[in-house]
Amino acid sequence: MAEANWYVVHTYSGYENKVKADIEKTIENRHLEEQILEVRIPMEEVIEMRNGARKQVQKKLFPGYVLINMFMNDDTWYVVRNTRGVTGFVGPGSKPVPLTENEMRPLGIQPENYVYDFGVGDMVSVISGVWKDTVGVIRSMNEKKQTVTINVELFGRETPVEISFAEIQKQ
16 A cells, blocks of 8 residues: 555635544544544644733634545545535645645644554553543554554543553553
């Protein structure tokens, strides 16, 4: 199989979050986790003045565009292209053109290969992100996406959560 690349998808303006959610739901329903690896909306932090107060907010870097890391084939092309709100891939005609490494670098997308010393069944603690200071046991790992799934207690129930390799450490 060829390697996964980042592609740019054009959407109706304001539909970026809906397109991202719809593609992620389709990936889950059709079990395409191994082919469509990540859907991302590039964001930047800006400071706005509202009612005389400074407020830090997230703004879309490229309104009307969504980035997708995927293996390009007929199935993945069809799934993305036929998602409601998508007008097409960026590229000549119907042929998508992947982003080059030079184009990805300013977007904060670098191929990162982590060396890790944990596996399924290991106890890990989350060192950053939303689940910081949470401890859990690794239930599954996705080396392509460089994520692990751990169970965390939420409202008195065990809930699976996907976390990046960079956000955890072995206990």
